[in-house]
Amino acid sequence: MKTIMLVYSAGMSTSLLVSKMKAAADEKGVEADIFAISSSEATELLNKKSTDVLLLGPQVRFMKAQFEKETASKNIPVEVIDMRDYGLIDGLKVLNTALELIGE
Structure with missing residues (x-):
């Protein structure tokens, strides 16, 4: 199981992207925990949850x-x-970008 964290500033577009990523993972047969979290909460969660890759929304680049x-x-x-x-x-x-970064 791969864990993919997306960090955002304002979440509507990012939550839609997460849904599309989950659908794509299902189609590819990839087991992945894909979720989005605000930039203010990301640091704390990184210390608590094992994460394979961190993707930043363009608004928080x-x-x-x-x-x-x-x-x-x-x-x-x-x-x-x-x-x-x-x-x-x-x-x-x-x-696919996330999986490449992980080395899959």
């Missing part, structure tokens, strides 16, 4: 360096979701 520092000791890859994929709510492309 300025926080990438901060999250890279927080995840460095845990070897959790951090990447900003492509703005086009995010805007189109392309769950398959974002899922």
